[in-house]
Amino acid sequence: MDEPHLDAGDLEMIRLGVLDVASDIESLKPGAAVVVAVSSVTLVLTQYQPEGLRAAVIGWINKHFGLSHPMPEVVYISASDRCDFNFS
Structure with missing residues (x-):
């Protein structure tokens, strides 16, 4: 059975998760280059x-770098059987 592949939307979510915590990572070593490889x-x-x-991604980076970037608020909406993520 073939493994599912990440599509463009999934890759964008990874990119956004890294961007969410980029300033936190940068504050650890100002001016240093950091490569995040998935x-x-x-x-x-x-x-x-x-x-x-x-x-x-935010959670993984928090754990890896010892950061405490806030996690998004997540609310389950039973009417749509989906979660609402608030990244603000």
Whole structure:
């Protein structure tokens, strides 16, 4: 069975998640270049929402760099059976 591949929307969510915490990373070593390499992503496709990938990237980077960037507020909307992510 073929593994699912990330589409352009998923890649954009990864990019946005990195951008969300970029200034936090930069503050650790001002002026230093940092490369964030994603070698794999495991997705649970049941009720998958790309915004969850963005939130996961923030969490991964927080853990890896010892940061405490705020996580998005997530609210489950039962009428649409989806989550609403607030990244502000």
